[in-house]
Amino acid sequence: MENNIYTPKLARITRIETVTSIEKIFDISFAEKEDQENFNFLPGQFVELTVFGVGEAPFSITSNPNNKVKFQLCIRAAGSVSKAIHNLKEGAKIGIRGPFGKGTFPYEKAKGHNVLVIAGGLGLAPLMSFITYMMDYRDKYKNVMIIYGAVTPTNILYKNDIAYWSTRDDISVCVTVDNPDDKWTGEIGVCTKLIPRVDFKPEDTYTLVCGPPVMYKYVIKELEKKKFKEDTIFLSLERRMECGVGKCNHCHIGDKLVCVHGPVFSLWEVRNLKEAI
Ligand SMILES: Cc1cc2nc3c(=O)[nH]c(=O)nc-3n(C[C@H](O)[C@H](O)[C@H](O)COP(=O)(O)OP(=O)(O)OC[C@H]3O[C@@H](n4cnc5c(N)ncnc54)[C@H](O)[C@@H]3O)c2cc1C
Ligand code: FES
Structure with missing residues (x-):
């Protein structure tokens, strides 16, 4: 059958x-x-x-x-x-x-280049699949930097993984919180604040972004100030879905369906979906 x-x-x-x-x-x-x-x-x-x-x-x-x-x-x-x-x-x-989903994080394209991962809140979760995969083939990628923003220290996800990455010298991790508690000694403020510190060459870097929709606009602004190009920035988008397989049209943005063509799109693709970010 x-x-x-x-x-x-x-x-x-x-x-x-x-x-x-x-x-x-x-x-x-x-x-x-x-x-x-x-x-x-x-x-x-x-x-x-x-x-x-x-x-x-x-x-x-x-x-x-x-x-x-x-x-x-x-x-x-x-x-x-x-x-x-x-x-x-x-x-x-x-x-x-x-x-x-056919639109995935650029795990192949990014080989041989620097990788910048920017996550906000629950957005770190989908990126974990890419990050752990990349670590299995770490020698295939150049410099790796992960920027992660959470609302408070208690909202930080994957604390053990972050602690482990911090012990490695082939990956740089920066975690920031909007609202620190008394014990917090790390960065304070939104994750976009940390982007100016990135010293990767734009032409040699792939950037992967996942977080709440409001974050994208500000992250993109900072990346473009540093001359990062639209076709090297990848964003995971969320839409309300029903079928998940391209039949019901619930998840369309312009002429694309997030469930089939996404959920990850390059910034170039997003801009050509005619939906402003
Ligand atoms: C590709 C993709 C990946 C995702 N990955 C994750 C993930 O890794 N982890 C995770 O926690 N979530 C993820 N989500 C979100 C998740 O699918 C659900 O949307 C979320 O869990 C809420 O679903 P629910 O049925 O529990 O809530 P619902 O009962 O649907 O309600 C959730 C909220 O949405 C509102 N809502 C309900 N119906 C509608 C509607 N028709 N239109 C607009 N708003 C409505 C409700 O008022 C409520 O505030 C993902 C979504 C997508 C599309
Ligand atoms: S969820 Fe049905 S077409 Fe995408």
């Missing part, structure tokens, strides 16, 4: 980690060994996750594509589906469709 694109495959939550008051990381494996083995994704792609009896929503895959045993999602409790996922326990059965 032919596979129905709307039928999710059965999967299980194998581990849950509470990372902030509103975000949890979920390890997921397919129930069938064959489904797990055939699940190949690229950095930037997403899945549609079903909570049975509640509904379905898209989530970026946050784990390293080289991990074939399981994959990870980082989910913020925002509404009906995401709150229902937060209420699930380890071992719970869920449905997964995907991976979806």
